[in-house]
Amino acid sequence: MVLLYNVIDALVQSRKISRGYLMRCENCGNESPEGSKFCIKCGKEFKGPEPAVCPHCGAEISAGTLFCPSCGRSIAAPEGELGGGAKYEPLPPISDPQSASYTSNIALDIIFTLITCGIYYFFWQARQFKAVNHLLEQQRYNFWLWFILTLVTCGLYNIYYEYYLAQGLVEAQEKHGRQKSRDLPVLSLILTVIGLNIVTDAIQQNEINKFFGK
Incomplete structure (x- = not known):
């Protein structure tokens, strides 16, 4: 033997x-x-090797996935945890009497955009510009500039502006001491390039809602 x-x-x-x-x-x-x-x-x-799972909803995901296909949230770090395992305390929602004019029901935004053949989309964009300007405390995003240049360039300018708006959201997260969605600008750019503008705005609106506890 x-x-x-x-x-x-x-x-x-x-x-x-x-x-x-x-x-x-x-x-x-x-x-x-x-x-x-x-x-x-x-x-x-x-x-x-154990299968990777989403730290938020527990759904099984592929290795290297940036966003969970089940809940749609970023899986870069679990809720309440930063890089290196450091913990952070979630900040309370921003208390603002005008918060109702910045937040919205994302499902209704999508439905109204579809049934109005895209007309509602312009109102949705205007509200997002107003919300991010408020969070940054500056007038960085101009609706009419975006509207005119988007028409003149047959929509190409909107690709840049979605990326630009996402950058502003990340800056607002840093400004208010919240966990940053570092991959949001690139994700917004990719989704807009492939024609999923409505998905881009839904993700960005979700980030805006988080500031006000919605």
Whole structure:
């Protein structure tokens, strides 16, 4: 039996050297070839990597996913946790008597945009510009400038402006001491380029609503 084990072990070691890939057993510490289901020495089964899950809703996700396909939230860091495992205390919503004019029901925004063939979309954009200007405490976003240049450029200017607006939201998050959605500008740009403007605005509106506890 010992002789048989020595022969098998020698074959395994030679295969390790030729391939250069090793799997270490957690039970006995012996190294086995990559792809082995069981340890060649103690017979313990190798466990595969645990599937990644969304830290917010628990849905299974693919490795490297930026946003959960189930709940749509960023999975860069779990709620209440920053990079490096540092904890943060969620800040209370911004108390503002005009908050009702900045927040909205996203589902209704989408429905109204669809049933009005896009007309409501302009009112939605104007409200978002007003909200981000309020959060930044400056008049950075101008609706009429956006409207005219978007028409003149056949919609191309809107691609840039969605990215620009998302940058303002990230700045507002930093200004008010909230967790930053660093990937929001790039995501907004990509969605707008492929024609999903309404999805871009839904995500941005969700970020705006968070400031006011909606």
